[in-house]
Amino acid sequence: MSAPEDVSVDLLVVGAGPTGLYAAYYAGFRGLSTVVVDSLPEVGGQVTAMYPEKMIYDVAGFPAVRGRDLVKALLEQANQWNPTYLLGRRAEELHDDGDRLRVVLDDGEVVRAGAVLVTAGMGEFTPRPLPAGAGWLGRGLVHFVPALDAHAGQHVVVVGGGDSAFDWVLALRPVAASVTLVHRRSRFRAADSIVRQAHAENIRVITDAEVTALRGDADDRLAEVDVQLRDGTRLTLPAQTVVAALGFTADLGPLESWGLSIERRAIQVDSTMRTTRERVYAAGDVAAYPGKVKLIATGFGEAATAVNNIAVALDPSAKLFPGHSSDA
Numbered sequence: 001m002s003a004p005e006d007v008s009v010d011l012l013v014v015g016a017g018p019t020g021l022y023a024a025y026y027a028g029f030r031g032l033s034t035v036v037v038d039s040l041p042e043v044g045g046q047v048t049a050m051y052p053e054k055m056i057y058d059v060a061g062f063p064a065v066r067g068r069d070l071v072k073a074l075l076e077q078a079n080q081w082n083p084t085y086l087l088g089r090r091a092e093e094l095h096d097d098g099d100r101l102r103v104v105l106d107d108g109e110v111v112r113a114g115a116v117l118v119t120a121g122m123g124e125f126t127p128r129p130l131p132a133g134a135g136w137l138g139r140g141l142v143h144f145v146p147a148l149d150a151h152a153g154q155h156v157v158v159v160g161g162g163d164s165a166f167d168w169v170l171a172l173r174p175v176a177a178s179v180t181l182v183h184r185r186s187r188f189r190a191a192d193s194i195v196r197q198a199h200a201e202n203i204r205v206i207t208d209a210e211v212t213a214l215r216g217d218a219d220d221r222l223a224e225v226d227v228q229l230r231d232g233t234r235l236t237l238p239a240q241t242v243v244a245a246l247g248f249t250a251d252l253g254p255l256e257s258w259g260l261s262i263e264r265r266a267i268q269v270d271s272t273m274r275t276t277r278e279r280v281y282a283a284g285d286v287a288a289y290p291g292k293v294k295l296i297a298t299g300f301g302e303a304a305t306a307v308n309n310i311a312v313a314l315d316p317s318a319k320l321f322p323g324h325s326s327d328a
Helices: 018-029 045-050 067-079 163-172 192-200 253-257 296-314
Strands: 007-014 034-038 084-087 091-097 100-105 110-118 124-127 155-159 178-182 204-206 209-216 222-229 234-238 241-244 248-251 266-268 280-282
Touching: 007 018, 007 084, 007 100, 007 296, 018 034, 018 045, 018 067, 018 296, 034 110, 045 067, 091 110, 091 253, 110 296, 155 163, 155 234, 163 178, 163 192, 163 241, 178 209, 222 241, 280 296
Parallel strands: 007 034, 007 110, 034 084, 110 280, 155 178, 155 241, 178 204
Antiparallel strands: 091 100, 100 110, 124 248, 209 222, 222 234
16 A cells, blocks of 8 residues: 655644534635545544434524534535545654644644644534444444434434433434433433423433443344333333443543643644644634634634634735625
């Protein structure tokens, strides 16, 4: 196998969530060539992985927008400038090479860039496993539901008691043959309003219970699950899919070795979104400064601020304010 070829661009964006996609658009608007790297196999970050079907109500210009539709629109907006996407790759090492930065990916590929913008959200997130689901991941056990239609006509069991668990049962109910939520406690972490909505729609909710086993049919496809209640009662539920919505662990992974100032898994930045390392910037949920509010809307503004300042850092003769896009 031949060695990966180096890629050379003006800007490397680490993270392909909403903030990273908007940064790719804005970088193109400023005339910067851009590569976007993300460890996930698809763009959209947490929105795509965790709540593609959930409605989002606090994005400017959209009274309500479904997560996957927002990502689709951001991707279309960014793609008019033809950024390069390196998905399913992780940015491992960061080195200074004179007036360039050299980032080594986990597959050995090297990206050389004038500047790096980190838009990694909450970093690498790993789903908490379902103890009874060992060996079933990808064979009926999932942590996310990227496409509701894939579960049409199925019996689905969702395990968990947080907002994501209730989001999935409400989203799946119209397409699935049945949806049951199983939670080990009697109280939920989810918002009261969404719990009330699930009860109002007569979704079966089993509390004080755990899924203890998954079993397949003659073709080794998931067919049913065993559930044990705290009082000793045992149930067997039909299930072609089990959604383990048990939360996530997150960390910044290799980014923590990049020589940045990091506090509580967030990268400290100044008002230009620059980190403590020259030509390295951060925006979105991964960036922190006094008074920071973690919203998608905030990330969009931070991305524009970062890219405009990066444009000047790369070309001191450039103007910080590029003019209005409507004048282009």
